[in-house]
Amino acid sequence: MAGRGRGSEQGEDAGAGVSERSLFAAPLATPLPSPLVPAPGSQPPQADIPASLPSAASGRIVRVRRQLGRVSWPRLRHSAATAAELELDRGIAFLLVPVCLATGAVGYYSLAAEPDFAKPVAVVVLMAVCALVSRSWPKTHLGFMAALLCALGLLAAKVETWRAGTQMLGSEISTQVTGRVVSLERMETGRIRLTIDVTSTARPKLRYAPERVRLSARNIPAEMTAGSLVTGYAKLLPPTGPVRPDSYDFSFDSYFAGIGGSGFFLGNPKLVSADDEMPLSARLFSEIENAREAIADHIRATVGGAEGEIAAALIVGVRAGIPDEINEAMRRTGIYHIISISGLHMALVAGTIMGLLRGAFALFPDFSARRPVKKYAAAAALFSIAAYLVISGVVVAAERSFIMLAVMLVAVLFDRAALTMRNLAISAIAVILVSPHEVVGPSFQMSFAATAALVGAYAGWADHHAGKARPPPPKRSLPGFLTRKFLLATGGLAMTSIIAGCATALFAIWHFQRVSPLSLFANLAVMPIVSVVMFLAVASALLMPFGLDAPTLYLMGKGLTAMIAISAWISERSPVDAVGLISQQSVLLVTIALVIATMATTWLRLAAVPFALAGLLTVSDTRTPDVLISEDARLVALPIGGDELAVSRARPNEFTVDNWKRVLVSETIVVPEMFDKADGQFDIADAVNLPPGAPFYCTDGVCLARHPSGAIIAHVEDRKDTWKACGFADLIVVNDATGYDVCHNPLVLVVTKQQLARKGSAAVFFDRQSATSPPTVSFAVDGPYRPWHEQRKFSREARGLPPYQKSEKPAAAAQ
Numbered sequence: 001m002a003g004r005g006r007g008s009e010q011g012e013d014a015g016a017g018v019s020e021r022s023l024f025a026a027p028l029a030t031p032l033p034s035p036l037v038p039a040p041g042s043q044p045p046q047a048d049i050p051a052s053l054p055s056a057a058s059g060r061i062v063r064v065r066r067q068l069g070r071v072s073w074p075r076l077r078h079s080a081a082t083a084a085e086l087e088l089d090r091g092i093a094f095l096l097v098p099v100c101l102a103t104g105a106v107g108y109y110s111l112a113a114e115p116d117f118a119k120p121v122a123v124v125v126l127m128a129v130c131a132l133v134s135r136s137w138p139k140t141h142l143g144f145m146a147a148l149l150c151a152l153g154l155l156a157a158k159v160e161t162w163r164a165g166t167q168m169l170g171s172e173i174s175t176q177v178t179g180r181v182v183s184l185e186r187m188e189t190g191r192i193r194l195t196i197d198v199t200s201t202a203r204p205k206l207r208y209a210p211e212r213v214r215l216s217a218r219n220i221p222a223e224m225t226a227g228s229l230v231t232g233y234a235k236l237l238p239p240t241g242p243v244r245p246d247s248y249d250f251s252f253d254s255y256f257a258g259i260g261g262s263g264f265f266l267g268n269p270k271l272v273s274a275d276d277e278m279p280l281s282a283r284l285f286s287e288i289e290n291a292r293e294a295i296a297d298h299i300r301a302t303v304g305g306a307e308g309e310i311a312a313a314l315i316v317g318v319r320a321g322i323p324d325e326i327n328e329a330m331r332r333t334g335i336y337h338i339i340s341i342s343g344l345h346m347a348l349v350a351g352t353i354m355g356l357l358r359g360a361f362a363l364f365p366d367f368s369a370r371r372p373v374k375k376y377a378a379a380a381a382l383f384s385i386a387a388y389l390v391i392s393g394v395v396v397a398a399e400r401s402f403i404m405l406a407v408m409l410v411a412v413l414f415d416r417a418a419l420t421m422r423n424l425a426i427s428a429i430a431v432i433l434v435s436p437h438e439v440v441g442p443s444f445q446m447s448f449a450a451t452a453a454l455v456g457a458y459a460g461w462a463d464h465h466a467g468k469a470r471p472p473p474p475k476r477s478l479p480g481f482l483t484r485k486f487l488l489a490t491g492g493l494a495m496t497s498i499i500a501g502c503a504t505a506l507f508a509i510w511h512f513q514r515v516s517p518l519s520l521f522a523n524l525a526v527m528p529i530v531s532v533v534m535f536l537a538v539a540s541a542l543l544m545p546f547g548l549d550a551p552t553l554y555l556m557g558k559g560l561t562a563m564i565a566i567s568a569w570i571s572e573r574s575p576v577d578a579v580g581l582i583s584q585q586s587v588l589l590v591t592i593a594l595v596i597a598t599m600a601t602t603w604l605r606l607a608a609v610p611f612a613l614a615g616l617l618t619v620s621d622t623r624t625p626d627v628l629i630s631e632d633a634r635l636v637a638l639p640i641g642g643d644e645l646a647v648s649r650a651r652p653n654e655f656t657v658d659n660w661k662r663v664l665v666s667e668t669i670v671v672p673e674m675f676d677k678a679d680g681q682f683d684i685a686d687a688v689n690l691p692p693g694a695p696f697y698c699t700d701g702v703c704l705a706r707h708p709s710g711a712i713i714a715h716v717e718d719r720k721d722t723w724k725a726c727g728f729a730d731l732i733v734v735n736d737a738t739g740y741d742v743c744h745n746p747l748v749l750v751v752t753k754q755q756l757a758r759k760g761s762a763a764v765f766f767d768r769q770s771a772t773s774p775p776t777v778s779f780a781v782d783g784p785y786r787p788w789h790e791q792r793k794f795s796r797e798a799r800g801l802p803p804y805q806k807s808e809k810p811a812a813a814a815q
Helices: 012-017 020-024 055-069 073-089 097-109 118-136 138-164 250-257 280-303 305-316 324-333 343-362 365-370 373-391 396-413 421-434 436-440 442-466 478-512 519-546 550-572 584-599 603-617 654-663 684-689 719-725 753-759 787-794
Strands: 173-186 192-202 212-217 229-237 261-265 627-629 636-641 644-647 668-670 697-699 702-706 712-716 731-734 749-752 762-765 776-779
Touching: 073 603, 097 138, 097 421, 097 436, 118 138, 138 250, 138 421, 138 436, 173 212, 173 280, 192 229, 212 229, 250 787, 280 305, 280 373, 280 550, 305 519, 305 550, 324 550, 343 365, 343 373, 343 396, 343 519, 373 396, 396 421, 396 442, 421 436, 421 442, 436 442, 442 478, 442 584, 478 519, 478 584, 519 550, 584 603, 636 702, 636 712, 644 654, 684 702, 684 712, 684 719, 702 719, 712 719, 719 731, 749 753, 749 762, 749 776, 753 762, 753 776, 753 787
Parallel strands: 212 261, 644 668, 712 731, 731 749
Antiparallel strands: 173 192, 173 229, 192 212, 229 261, 627 636, 627 762, 636 644, 697 702, 702 712, 762 776
């Protein structure tokens, strides 16, 4: 979808400018008809135009009325059919392949129950047979091919789920863990996070031990590295579910990452001698991890401070040590994508290598005239980003970006246009077939949405200007030339930020319930600095083996200091970025609009307008929960007005509360107020006198609050105290796995710890139209378990058992 080329006489660069649309477009004797353009020689009826209008305006009105007068359903259908044929000639069918594959993958993850292999295989075979039989009917054949691709996407997701097969920890347990260190990360808090492949457990020995866990420790032996065999007594926790219904599922992510549990060492881990030799693949991976850690330590020591942590994140992908306040400032300003190694960094590395090599080749004009130096530079850039991928830890975002950029560089090697929708489709197909679960994640959706929007927008702009004759630019003085270049670069950067921001805004709101109002200004201010910083990062990587990287790392640190200062300054002036929930159908409609707008090349792209409008009109077509309950039943929260969120614990989980604040559009946390029963200042019976919007008041084992609608919420720690709130509460949350509904009142909703352990976090809705209707509850995992939720039924809470006591036999805890 690049712009048209200027001819073969332009040298070796001409191949990259050829539009791939022209390779598939059939020659047209006449322009493509439009339903709004009258046929040649026709005489549309004249319209009465007021004489008072100016001539130019009256002419436009006449043309519009003439076009509208010629609109008819047969003409519209004929024009649409002709445009569709042209789209097929230009290769839109191939561009829709990843869309169909992604649709099938999303359909698999949206299923209510896990299908067996026979069903998706049968669907794939049936669709393949139908597509083969229907080759004589082109339209029917296209429909069956689309269905076949959707079925293949579903089958690919099923295969990945089967291939992952992660063994998840079912219940919280303390045990002696022995295993081999996979990676080490030094966190901002000073703790060290270890990823360990478990070889054995003891005291008690777990019958269903996870194969890989992630544990944190206060201190580790200085000689501990990736590949070391360690042991220590640790508290293991099962993967957590979503913090609320329809939010990000951490157990889903852990399942496909191969992490079966997490936790922390109760003491410091110790090294043990290894009896057997590591496999070759594990030894190679350990060497790479140790090299990454050594480079990160060298960067931290040279640059120092938060700048050193960010520099290490940009070069080797180690970002656990970045201070939280800097992370939050970058999130509020919309520039956090700079920290995560993704397409931006890969493109800057490839662009820097290609620019340096082509500049070096330009010093030898005779050699450059006889050799395809552009291909040499592209091959070197491909090798460079492959090395960057390995040294950055092969994280998912970097892996996806590498595939996208590698496809484009390979296209350069074969004299094809690099930045086209076709190459983007190839990279998307590769990612979906390798890691289908990424389709439902924010990283995949936002990166491909932004890239597709940018490629489509700039390709359309290039096509629009390709056929226009432009006079040669006038001669300018050096200040005028530099000013023009600066304005063009600023305008291009601004348009890039606007296009990418608009394409990803709804996805960001859907996943994170936040938007960065000043992201455009932040990106305009920071991106020039980031470009220089990444150039210095590449130079540092090239000079590091020779010990000459200190000057470039020093300059890199100064650039990062400026970037941190700018992001902090803009963050302080950024408005509240929490926007609450949006409807799922709005995201789906906008996605359809984005697909049509970026892939269509004829007037059919106007079909994106109604989908986009429908998506924007249905953004608020969702209901905000009145009460949110954590999956461990320890925390209850409700908005009480005035941007305040009342919580049932004095020290709530920070991550959970931050997510709930964005969902409920609240800024201030109101902790409960404790009363002693002997003081008599507050009694449980006083709950009926609480004003609407009252926060939690706790006494005699019960915490009570009142929603602005008038509903009373009770949080009970012991099931024996549940009856105390039955007479007046609308919602009772029992933080006791042995609890049950003792009220037996259909108007009182009782949510127990056992229910939450089985079904995950909950959202409660009150019926504000009728005071006699009971509240309704929605659970995050309400339905048959999928493979990443199977472990939920094995916890003590899910089985209705009280907390483990030391008097019980250890074998009971290992179940």
